[in-house]
Each structure stands twice: as structure tokens, then as C-alpha cells.
Amino acid sequence: MTIGTKLHQCLTDCEGVVADLKSFALETENKQSKQTYTQLAQNMEDITNQLRSQVNSAEQQEPQYKVFSQNLQQGNQQQNKQ
Numbered sequence: 001m002t003i004g005t006k007l008h009q010c011l012t013d014c015e016g017v018v019a020d021l022k023s024f025a026l027e028t029e030n031k032q033s034k035q036t037y038t039q040l041a042q043n044m045e046d047i048t049n050q051l052r053s054q055v056n057s058a059e060q061q062e063p064q065y066k067v068f069s070q071n072l073q074q075g076n077q078q079q080n081k082q
Contacts, residue, residue: 004065007055014048 001009018041025037059066 002065002067004059004062004067007051007058007065008067011048011051011055014044014051018044018048 021037021041021044025034025041028034028037055065
């Protein structure tokens with residue numbers, strides 16, 4: 001797994017945690033838990049945004065980290081072979 005793939009996987013995982021925490025906040029009826037989940041979701045969203053910014057920066061500095069373009073190029077190469 002390349003660094004670019006790992007960065008994108010980490011970002012995807014973080015986005016999943018945010019979604020889970022927001023879901024927990026909506027599903028619970030306990031006010032204290034709802035407040036805790038909401039605050040944790042906000043904190044995680046801040047972290048996710050910082051990570052997204054870092055991923056974008058890394059992709060600009062190191063174009064090979066662009067996972068989408070890599071996947072697109074690999075798909076095109078496979079189509080050309082057929």
C-alpha cells in the first residue's frame with residue numbers, strides 16, 4: 001500500500017468516525033451522552049479537516065500520492081492492454 005493510499009484510507013476512516021459519532025448523538029436519548037458525542041464529532045471533524053488539508057498539500061508536493069489519478073491511470077493501462 002502506497003503512502004497516498006494510506007493517507008486516503010486514514011481520511012476515509014476519520015470521516016467514518018465522524019459519521020458514527022453523529023449517529024450516536026442522534027440515537028441516544030441521554031442528554032449527557034448526546035452532548036459528549038456531539039462534541040467528539042466536532043473535534044473529530046476538525047481533525048479530519050486538518051488531515052484533508054495535509055493530504056491535499058502532500059498531493060500537490062508529490063503528485064504520485066494522488067490516489068484517484070493513480071487508479072484512473074491503472075484502469076486506462078488495463079483497457080489499453082485489452
